[in-house]
Amino acid sequence: MAKAIRISRNGGPEVMEYVDVEVPEPLPGEVRIRQEACGLNFIDVYHRNGSYQQPLPGGLGLEASGTVMSVGAGVPHLQVGDRVAYAGGPIGAYASERTMPAAMVVKLPDGIGFETAAAMMLQGLTVQYLFRRTFLLRGGETILFHAAAGGVGLIACQWARALGVTMIGTVSSDEKAELALASGCAHVINTRRENFVERVRQITGGRGVPVVYDGVGKDTFTGSLDCLARLGTMVSFGNASGVVPPFALSELSSRGSLFITRPTMFDYTARREDLDAMAAELFYMVGSGQVKPDIRQRYPLAEVARSHQDLEARRTTGSTILLP
Known part of the structure; x- marks a missing residue:
């Protein structure tokens, strides 16, 4: 048994x-x-x-x-x-x-x-498909990754550093901020004290980022859209805070003709x-x-x-x- x-x-x-x-x-x-x-x-x-x-x-x-x-x-x-x-x-x-x-x-x-x-x-294969297939990072990009001190997030920090990508990560405590920075995250935003949309715009000189990787879901979804540059891509790959509610497609066009995807690892490994x-x-x-x-x-x-x-x-x- x-x-x-x-x-x-x-x-x-x-x-x-x-x-x-x-x-x-x-x-x-x-x-x-x-x-x-x-x-x-x-x-x-x-x-x-x-x-x-x-x-x-x-x-x-x-x-x-x-x-x-x-x-x-x-x-x-x-x-x-x-x-x-x-x-x-x-x-x-x-x-x-x-x-x-x-x-x-x-x-x-x-x-x-x-x-x-x-x-x-599971976490490493998730980062692999997010970075190498869902939105191909070639090096030189600045990206936003939520929950940067979680299991997926800490692997993402290291992988981004290895690719030459500037990663902005969100965390919920100073302890988690230290972990993310030590793992290769270039900029860390403590969402308990800071507005992550405002900080991303400051870091990028108002341009926004070409891609947001969001595994948090409901609590960060709208703000993540607001962090994207024109023609940017929203990768919603999880919903730790709850399921993203229905939204109008006009939310994408009004923010600069954005793209959005909701990938799962099972399709990438089929x-x-x-x-x-x-x-x-x-x-x-x-x-x-x-x-x-x-x-x-x-x-x-x-x-x-x-x-x-x-x-x-x-x-x-x-x-x-x-x-x-």
């Missing part, structure tokens, strides 16, 4: 149950993994509270690392004993063991440990060749030392409720992992 987190209804952290589960042997195209670490991400909260619907009863979690225990037929790229990681569906990564579609699983380079892998896969290319770039950035995932919280899997409480209360910084 393995241990896993299951929910039978949507709600607060209290709906998560730590239970015994039987893990089936892999069918063709699947692998069974003994998991060493699981990633904690805000999308897990959306699945738990019902903001993003999933069939119930079900599991939680999209990211983990571990060792392949058995391999189903038709899996040429993995074998028993391989060190692996994944980020993406199906939901259910909060577990000590699980069976996964092999198409979602990548082999880890020798220099990347299990905890680092669990802390970086093809195996894309996942391989994205993972290869992430592994290079981490292996070369240009990006160092910062694990600042570790929780036993049995204490997952506490981890969700801390995440939603903004008591976490950097990356968080759960240990089965």
